[in-house]
Amino acid sequence: MPQNIILYRTEMCIWCHRTKEFLDEHKIKYREIYVDKDHEKAKEMIKKSGQTGVPVIDIDGKIIVGFRKEDLKKELNIK
Numbered sequence: 437m438p439q440n441i442i443l444y445r446t447e448m449c450i451w452c453h454r455t456k457e458f459l460d461e462h463k464i465k466y467r468e469i470y471v472d473k474d475h476e477k478a479k480e481m482i483k484k485s486g487q488t489g490v491p492v493i494d495i496d497g498k499i500i501v502g503f504r505k506e507d508l509k510k511e512l513n514i515k
Contacts, residue, residue: 439496441494441512442469442493443467443469444469444481444485444491444492445490451503455493456468458503458508462514491503
């Protein structure tokens with residue numbers, strides 16, 4: 437099971453909300469970072485992902501851009 441999961445998101449992003457709901461539904465522990473409120477963390481997200489769009493999910497250094505349920509399931513070992 438992954439140890440360090442970060443969800444980079446904004447308050448108004450529907451796909452960010454869906455990603456959060458997915459993680460919560462599967463009882464996955466993660467840290468949320470609101471990049472619309474923390475510009476340094478936004479820069480960090482862009483450096484990691486090469487993207488300015490959200491959500492960006494960092495799973496032990498593996499970056500997933502967008503709410504891609506099948507990719508999340510694979511990386512999180514969810515059946």
